Amino acid sequence: MDLKLNNKNALVCGSTQGIGKATAMALAAEGVNVTLVARNREKLKAVLTELPGNGNHSHIVADFSNPRDLQEQVIKFIEKNHGFHILINNTGGPRSGAILSASLDEFDNAFTMHLKCNHVLAQATIPFMKAHSFGRIVNIISTSVKEPIPGLGVSNTTRGAVGNWSKTLAEEVAAFGITVNNVLPGFTETERLAEIIKIKANSTDTSIEEMTEIMKNYTPAKRFAQPEETAHVITFLASECSSYVNGINVPVDGGRTKSL
Numbered sequence: 001m002d003l004k005l006n007n008k009n010a011l012v013c014g015s016t017q018g019i020g021k022a023t024a025m026a027l028a029a030e031g032v033n034v035t036l037v038a039r040n041r042e043k044l045k046a047v048l049t050e051l052p053g054n055g056n057h058s059h060i061v062a063d064f065s066n067p068r069d070l071q072e073q074v075i076k077f078i079e080k081n082h083g084f085h086i087l088i089n090n091t092g093g094p095r096s097g098a099i100l101s102a103s104l105d106e107f108d109n110a111f112t113m114h115l116k117c118n119h120v121l122a123q124a125t126i127p128f129m130k131a132h133s134f135g136r137i138v139n140i141i142s143t144s145v146k147e148p149i150p151g152l153g154v155s156n157t158t159r160g161a162v163g164n165w166s167k168t169l170a171e172e173v174a175a176f177g178i179t180v181n182n183v184l185p186g187f188t189e190t191e192r193l194a195e196i197i198k199i200k201a202n203s204t205d206t207s208i209e210e211m212t213e214i215m216k217n218y219t220p221a222k223r224f225a226q227p228e229e230t231a232h233v234i235t236f237l238a239s240e241c242s243s244y245v246n247g248i249n250v251p252v253d254g255g256r257t258k259s260l
Contacts, residue, residue, distance in 0.1 A: 001241060003030055003235065003236065003239035003240065003241055004239060004240040004241065005027065005030040005031055005032050005235075005238065005239050005240070006030065006031030006032075007031060007032075007033065008031075008032050008033070008085040008086055008238075009032070009033045009035070009082050009083065009084045009085050009086065010024075010027050010032045010033070010034050010035065010084060010085065010086035010087075010088065010238065011035050011037060011060075011074065011084045011086065011087050011088065011121070011125060012024045012027065012034055012035070012036055012037065012088040012090070013037045013038070013064075013088060013089055013090045013091060013117075013121070014037070014038060014064075014090040014091045014092065014140075015034075015036040015037060015038055015044075015047060015088075015090070016036070016038045016040060016043035016044055016046075016047050017043070017190070017191060018188070018190035018191060018192065018227050019090065019140055019185060019188060019190065019227045019230050019231060019234075020038075020088070020090045020140070021047055021227070022226075022227035022228045022230065022231035023088055023090070023140075023230075023231040023234045023235065024036055024047065024051060025050070025051060025052065025228075025231070026228065026231040026232060026234070026235045027086070027088075027235055027238065028051040028052050028053045028055050028057065029052045029053055030053075030235060030239075031053055031055060032053075032055060032086070032238075033055040033056045033057060033058075033082075034051060034055060034057045034058075035057070035058045035059060035060060035077065035084070036048065036057070036058070036059040036060070037059070037060045037062055037070075037074075038059075038061070038062075039061065039062065039063045039064070040061075041059075041061045044059040044061065045059070047059075058077075058081065060073050060074060060077055061073070062074070064091045064112075064113045064117045065109065065112060065113060067112060067116040067117050067119075067120045068120070070117055070120060070121070071120035071121065071123070071124050074121060074124045074125070075124050078124065078125075078128065083125065083127070083128025083129075083131075083132075084125045084128060084129070085128070085129060085132065085134055085135060085136065086135075086136045086137075086138075086238045087121055087122065087125045087135075087136070087137045087138070088138050088140065088234065088238070089117070089118040089121060089122075089137065089138070089139040089140065090139075090140040091113050091114060091117065092113075092192065093142070093152075093155050093192055094106060094109070094110040094113075094152075094154040094155045094158060095154065096151055096152055096155075096195070096196060096199050097151065097152075097153060097154070098151065098153055099153025099154065099156070099157065100153070101153075102153050102154045106154050107154060107157070107158075110154050110155070110157075110158040111158055111161065114158050114159070114161075114162050115158065115161050115162055115165055118139060118162060118165065118166075119165065122137060122169060125137075126173060126178065129173075129176065129177075129178050130173075130176045130178070132177075133176060133177040134177050134178070134240075135173065135176065135177065135178030135179070136178070136179055136237065136238040136239070136242070137166075137169070137178065137179070137180040137181070138180075138181055138182070138183060138234050138237050138238055139162060139166050139180070139181070139182045139183070140182075140183050140185065140230075140234070141159045141162055141163060141182050141183070141184055141249075142155065142156075142159045142184055142185065143184045143185070143186055143251050143253050143256065143257045144156040144159045144160070144184075145159050145160060145162075145163040145182065145184055145249050146184065146249060146251065146257050146259045147257055147258065147259055148160075151199075151200070162182075163182055163249060166180050166181070166182050166247070167180075167247050170246050170247035171247065174246050174247075177243075179237070179242065179243070179245060179246040179247075180246065180247060181237045181242075181245060181246065181247065181248050181249075181250065182248070182249045182250065183230060183233055183234050183237065183250050183252060184249055184250060184251040184252065184253065184257070185225065185230045185252050185253065186219060186225060186251065186252060186253025186254055186256045186257070187215055187216070187218070187219060187224045187225065187253070187254075187256070188224060188225040188226070188227055188229075188230060189224045189225065189226060189227065190227060193224065197211050197212055197215060200215075218256055219253065219254040219255065219256045220254060220255035220256065221254030221255060223254065225252060225253070225254060229252065230252045233250060233252050237250070
């Protein structure tokens with residue numbers, strides 16, 4: 001299948017590791033000009049050297065704890081270089097823990113890094129998408145949009161807000177050839193999952209190896225996903241082939257989510 005992505009421009013957030021990096025790699029392999037966004041300059045430079053293809057790749061150094069600065073950096077880049085046909089919203093999840101013990105600062109930080117940053121990036125990139133009658137916004141969220149996950153109180157709350165923001169935006173921009181969809185990763189072999197396994201193991205007096213097997217058995221597939229498996233779904237949603245797919249939540253979880 002020709003995804004018709006050659007020479008499209010994509011802004012990929014949180015792209016120095018995990019699903020973000022895998023998505024950048026997958027898009028670059030389809031001929032996309034990829035601009036990486038993260039806060040660590042050295043890691044960004046390292047990933048740039050790994051991107052496949054002959055695209056015009058670049059990077060932006062920005063901290064998602066400061067949405068206004070993030071927006072300014074992206075707008076400056078657009079003014080000096082080019083706009084974006086594709087926006088991949090992605091950043092690290094909030095700290096694990098029960099919702100009742102969460103502080104107000106934890107909620108503030110989570111909403112800032114996820115909802116506010118997604119919003120300012122959409123505002124910065126959508127004018128170019130409208131002008132070209134083509135746009136793809138894919139938000140990497142969590143299966144907790146459909147089923148809250150025990151022990152991830154702040155994350156569950158924030159992901160739900162992003163899901164509703166996304167659905168609302170999808171309806172507002174669809175007439176301009178722009179789609180907005182959410183990918184909901186399940187257990188994926190990333191640093192984030194390793195952290196969650198360690199916390200669960202410590203809280204239940206279980207070894208990391210035992211907890212790993214327990215969590216694999218939560219999933220009908222009996223294994224964790226590789227970041228590349230989720231990246232392939234994101235790449236499809238970013239393509240012209242997904243032009244009539246809009247405003248949906250796509251679990252990539254090996255069948256773990258019970259709800260329809």
